[in-house]
Amino acid sequence: MKNNILKILFVSLIIVFISIVVGCASNLSNSTKPGALLWGENCGRCHNVRPPSNLTDSEWDVAVLHMRTRANLTETDAEKIAAFLKAAN
Amino acid sequence: MKKIKILVAFILILMLSQSLMAQKEPSHKFLLSGYGFTNLEIEGDHPAQFEIGFNPIFLWSINKNILFESELEFEIEDNSTVVVLEYAQILYIANSYMTFGAGKFLSPNNIFAERYHPAWINKLPNMPLGLSGHSGAQLVAGTQVGLQVRSGIPVGSTKIVYALYVSNGPSLNIDESDLDTLGGDFHKINNPNNEGGEGGHDAAATGTLSFNNIPDNNSNKGIGGRIGFILFPELEIGYGFETARVGTDDTEYSDVRSFTNILDLSYVQDIKSLAGKLDVRSQVTLLNIDNPGIALLNYENNSTAWYAQLAYQPYYLESSFFKNLEFVARYDQINLPQEAELNTDQKRITVGLNYWLNHSTVVKFAYGNTISEHEDESESESTFIFQIAMGF
Numbered sequence: 001m002k003n004n005i006l007k008i009l010f011v012s013l014i015i016v017f018i019s020i021v022v023g024c025a026s027n028l029s030n031s032t033k034p035g036a037l038l039w040g041e042n043c044g045r046c047h048n049v050r051p052p053s054n055l056t057d058s059e060w061d062v063a064v065l066h067m068r069t070r071a072n073l074t075e076t077d078a079e080k081i082a083a084f085l086k087a088a089n
Numbered sequence: 090m091k092k093i094k095i096l097v098a099f100i101l102i103l104m105l106s107q108s109l110m111a112q113k114e115p116s117h118k119f120l121l122s123g124y125g126f127t128n129l130e131i132e133g134d135h136p137a138q139f140e141i142g143f144n145p146i147f148l149w150s151i152n153k154n155i156l157f158e159s160e161l162e163f164e165i166e167d168n169s170t171v172v173v174l175e176y177a178q179i180l181y182i183a184n185s186y187m188t189f190g191a192g193k194f195l196s197p198n199n200i201f202a203e204r205y206h207p208a209w210i211n212k213l214p215n216m217p218l219g220l221s222g223h224s225g226a227q228l229v230a231g232t233q234v235g236l237q238v239r240s241g242i243p244v245g246s247t248k249i250v251y252a253l254y255v256s257n258g259p260s261l262n263i264d265e266s267d268l269d270t271l272g273g274d275f276h277k278i279n280n281p282n283n284e285g286g287e288g289g290h291d292a293a294a295t296g297t298l299s300f301n302n303i304p305d306n307n308s309n310k311g312i313g314g315r316i317g318f319i320l321f322p323e324l325e326i327g328y329g330f331e332t333a334r335v336g337t338d339d340t341e342y343s344d345v346r347s348f349t350n351i352l353d354l355s356y357v358q359d360i361k362s363l364a365g366k367l368d369v370r371s372q373v374t375l376l377n378i379d380n381p382g383i384a385l386l387n388y389e390n391n392s393t394a395w396y397a398q399l400a401y402q403p404y405y406l407e408s409s410f411f412k413n414l415e416f417v418a419r420y421d422q423i424n425l426p427q428e429a430e431l432n433t434d435q436k437r438i439t440v441g442l443n444y445w446l447n448h449s450t451v452v453k454f455a456y457g458n459t460i461s462e463h464e465d466e467s468e469s470e471s472t473f474i475f476q477i478a479m480g481f
Contacts, residue, residue, distance in 0.1 A: 031243075041322035045357055046204040047480070048448040055120070062120040062148050065156050065182075070203070072241030072250040072317075074185035 035084030052088035126208035126478040133470040197252035198329030202231040209480030218423040219394025230300040248319040257302035258311020258333030294431035309334035365403035388428035396421035417441035449480035
């Protein structure tokens, strides 16, 4: 059992390392992505994207907050996505 | 006269302030969401069954850091409506890298439960083997009651997401009627959460876990979590775990622990050359329960369940009919310890055809073939399921 945990830890560390390398090599980091792009990248990963026209501004505020916690988004990403949805609905 | 003027002015100010107030954003924001579905299932030679579900979701936010989420599940069982509190959690977003949750929440180590189980998200009308209480043995919890901390940390263009929880944890089922046959002084042996009928005859099978752990059957809390790597926006792989003492306090089994390991993969990619979207989901769940070397549990109690699912929707096609079609195929299997009471291994292949009426309303047709293996006997059964699901 202990061995298994060590193996998993080891594999996780390798993946963290790969993420860092891949992350730094790529030129567009999340902080420079516009809301529409972040919406496209993040909001279709678990379910079909919900079109902006689906909800009102104040409903999008709640839904994006909900999804921010579910999809583990950063504050900036969530705010950009909410701004995009509210501008496009 | 002066008094009347003052009164008019007062009323005017009141009206003005009212209309100004109305234009201001309310401090509480509310969203009623959720989903509903209807199934028709024809399994082997059993009579066809209709099933319905209605799951409203209530969301309140009081500011951009505090959210309350709750879901109720309405089902009809034996002619009466059963209501289950699927989840109810207060979330506090401390910062981008830490969100705290308290209450009953979807289990973050099990991404099928947390992301894919709602009928408008699940691409097939039934759930993978081992991941839900709806069909046969369940190896992993769908929800937890406790506390969690979670979020994500961007690393360049990739992201590491995490969740860690402390909860009541699962509880070990020991069917008292099995003990009667052994005799001996076994008092209070049963798990208080074993949803058995009178005399424990319909009780959950000995050696399995119950996940409905209120009240907690022991003083020990379960600890679990998940770490996920979003290597690029389309691909996420993750590892989830849970460790808990599951035996009921003051019983022979009180020291028994369980350890769960879960690996998952999700890949969603637009493939323009194929004019559509590819969606791959997979999860492997390994459950080890200690062998205490005493009656009823004297065997290696290890179970495994896994599934892999592939879906393709040609949504870049011109034809409005074909772009709404989705083709799905899933393989799943569950292996249980041969010495256990519940020991029917199953392998299943399911193919499905979906038609999306809009982004969250879908009509699904699925055909599944299950091979069940029980003590050298093997049996094959076909199932047809038709489902209409709507997320709102």
